[in-house]
Amino acid sequence: MSNVLKGVAAAIAWMVSAGTAAAERIYILSQDGAVLSEVVPGAEAPADGATVALEKGPALLALAPDAPLAYVTHSDLGKVAVVDLDQRRVVRTIDVPGSPFGIAVGKGGRIFVGDWHEDQVIAVDTAGEGEPKLTKVRVGRAPAHVVLSPDGETVFVANREEDSVSVVRTSDMTVSATIPVGHAPFAMTLSPDGARLFVGNMQGGTVSVVDTATLAVRDTWKTGAMPYGAAVTPDGGRVLITHQGGGTVGIFAGTDTALATIKVGSYPEGVAIGENGTRAYVANWFSDNVSVIDLATMKEIRRIKTPAGPRAVAVRSAP
């Protein structure tokens, strides 16, 4: 192909991608492949060029609520990579002490990172130039997932080795409460209104449903073996829990047993909801793909091929 033709083709590709820029995007983080993949709804693989190469062993992912940015933890490297989703490249790498694993992102570039080995959560103010300011707070043993309340005032931390959730006030980074939950809490998700926190207890095979007003467990659900990922639909009506044991995802609708349990790939982990609550995306870590679930029919309808070891999924809504 001549250079002119190449140029024309590139221009057309750019116009096509610019023309569809308003659509929703699915972001899949592959740990072994060290890649963040961008997928459009309905696609069976990332498009050519729609991947971002990362440093070794990216673990978890969180999207900024107010900027086209993704934050990725590198537990083994002690770093957080910042990816510009529009430019599809890493624009910054932030050193975070210890083993950064769980991550949540607030407005204005304030991020909250769990340090797995030092039992602390670190608030990192990434706004502006220069070295970011770090504020640390001690939590329980082996902090896993970290989630931020919709008002940005509270961070919840699953303490895997302590069977508890730490409640951290973000204004002064102090622990305001510690809630006992089930055995080995790992993944968590908040209802869209922030009223309920759903905590997957990995060894216990349960979900602790926490009332965030009273900070007490109000219900305990029975899940499949090794719940490892959690997500809620935008209307709060469905809670999805992935099970590493058995390779399934359970769909809960407010009762203590699943409404449906759907077979997915091997060792499913992260799950995210898209298309106004009609689709769920489940990262099948061992199978190297993502299951697409139709939440109306409660069936798997497709698999998205991914680079090796997908662990986390996030959906960026259309603007």
Next chain:
Amino acid sequence: MTRLVKSLCALCFSVVAAGAAFAHGPTPQRADETITIAAPPAKVWEALKTFGDVSWHPGIAKVEATGGNDTGASRTITLATGDLVEGLDEYSDEEMTYGYRLSKENLEAFPVSFYSGKITVTAAGDGSEVTWISRFYRADTGNFPPEHLNDAAAVKAMTEFMQQGLNGLKAKVEGQG
């Protein structure tokens, strides 16, 4: 900081980490082993299907089990290096598969801090195929693991354990004639 001081610090850190609780760390590893066996799937599954019977694995000297083949059943397997306690997470006689996980780690027995696995029999031509997959973490989940407790050591130990088991299963089933 000089390089010597840095490596000393790394050494101190790993010693401290090794002395602390072996919480499973953030970077899982995998192993995936398959063997073909010249026998029908039902016959292979017959040798495999009792969670509390691992006489097919030459690396396991002894097993004590409770709970039969129900999820939540437990077995203690004795290796030459020590004991490991495993729990049964999923079991399907129909699909000829079961999944289990480590209940209680023992790094002296096996250099993996946490593992789970699944073993499945399927038909392949006139015979069978047995697939064994596993997900696990290195023994020292700190960021500076010594060589005998790192990712490579964990992958090597798990892969060899699975290969030894599958070869044993094949020998046992095919040897029955």
